[in-house]
Amino acid sequence: MTSSSILDAVGNTPVIELKRISAGLGVSGVSVFAKAEYFNPSGSVKDRAARAMLLHGIGTGQLNKDKTILDSTSGNTGIAYAMFGAALGYKVELFMPSNASAERKKLIKAYGAKVVETDPLEGSDGAYMAVMERVKGDPDKFFFPNQYDNFENVRAHYETTGVELYKQCKPTHFVAGTGTSGTFMGTSKRLKEYDSSVHIALMQPDSPFHGLEGMKHLGATIRPKIFDESIADGRVEVGTEDAYKTARRLAAEEGIFVGVSSGANVFAALELAKTLPEGSRVATILCDNGYRYMTEPLWRDV
Ligand SMILES: Cc1ncc(COP(=O)(O)O)c(C=O)c1O
Structure with missing residues (x-):
């Protein structure tokens, strides 16, 4: 008999070809693929990064049982930290804007972690600044993955997401948005190493005041140190309504029930696909599960 932990359930997610939704694009011979990261155990792509950062902390001795895991999050990384913290026996404390969905806060609490709510008007930057203050005040008490x-965070996707995606669909084009940018940077770097002709497109919200939860508008917010725009060959901007509409189409036309950032990524992939020649293969990421948005505008009124 073999035994495994929840940590072993991360990754190896399926890639789904969006055949029905891309049929109406008006181009022939262009395929659109989406890596279904909501199959990860806590329901999002962030399981990969959280697992890698915690295991590195344990491996280097920075995280031990006397310390509390502490970070700022728009929700998904927090849920992943909370899940792994429960499985590994660590305390977890998370700073997040108070307007993060009720589902996210409840999930984190269900896994036994503590939520500290920050000013919603200050968004993810406000949560980040608040957590920095907390760490400064008591540095020995916390493990702060940042x-x-x-x-x-990047390495997790370089070692896993990018490797899997290339094997699964050999994309000619990859498009994804950025929260921390870990998924975008790590996956893109690996794809470029396999084949330097793979075109990398950065998906960005079309306005600093967007509703793409979990996505950062990189021109208007604190730039993550892990982000390096030079890897991108192009960019696609997406509006919140288009992201919502696409997430709803994914559910109704493909049987894929996901959140707003997945809708934005797929909208960007479809926009890109429309411009491409026959034989092109566009890949993107389905970041998280739609259940996380049941009380939010995306699914509240269904
Ligand atoms: C809903 C959602 N989608 C996508 C992402 C993007 O992931 P990354 O941090 O790897 O850029 C995040 C990150 O926090 C997120 O919460």
């Missing part, structure tokens, strides 16, 4: 500046 997901925005931690290269283990």
Whole structure:
């Protein structure tokens, strides 16, 4: 008999070809693929980064049982830290804007972690500044992965997401948005190493005042240290309504129930696909599960 932990359930997620939704694009011979990261155990792509950062902390001795895991999060990384903290026996404390969805806060609490709510008007930057203050006040008490500046976040996707995606669909184009940018940077770097002709497109919200929860508008917010725009060959901007509409189409036309950032990524992939020649293969990421947004505008009124 073999035994495994929840940590072993991360990754190896399926890639789904969006056949029905891309049929109406008006181009022939262009395929659109989406890596279904909501199959990860806590329901999002962030399981990969959280697992890598915690294991690195344990491996280097920076995280021990006397310390509390502490970070700022828009929700998904926090849920992943909380899940792994429960499985590994660590205390977890998370700073997040108070307007993060009720589902996210409840999930974190269900896993036994503590939520500290920060000013919603200050967004993810406000949560980040608040957590920095907390660490400064009591540095020996905490393990602070700092997901925005931690290269283990990028490495997680370089070692896993990018490797899997290339094997699964050999993309000619990859498009994704950025929270910390770990998924975008690590996956893109690996794809470029396999094939330097893979075109990398950065998805960005079309306004600093967007509703793409979990996504950062990089021109208007604190830039993560792990982000390096030079890897991008192009950029696609997406509006909040288009992201919502696409997430709803994914559910109704493909049987894929996901959140707003997944809708934004797929909208960007479809926009890019429309411009491409026959034989092109566009890949993107389905970042998280739609259940996380049941009380939010995306699914509240269904
Ligand atoms: C809903 C959602 N989508 C996408 C992402 C992007 O992930 P990354 O931090 O790897 O850029 C995040 C990150 O926090 C997120 O919360």
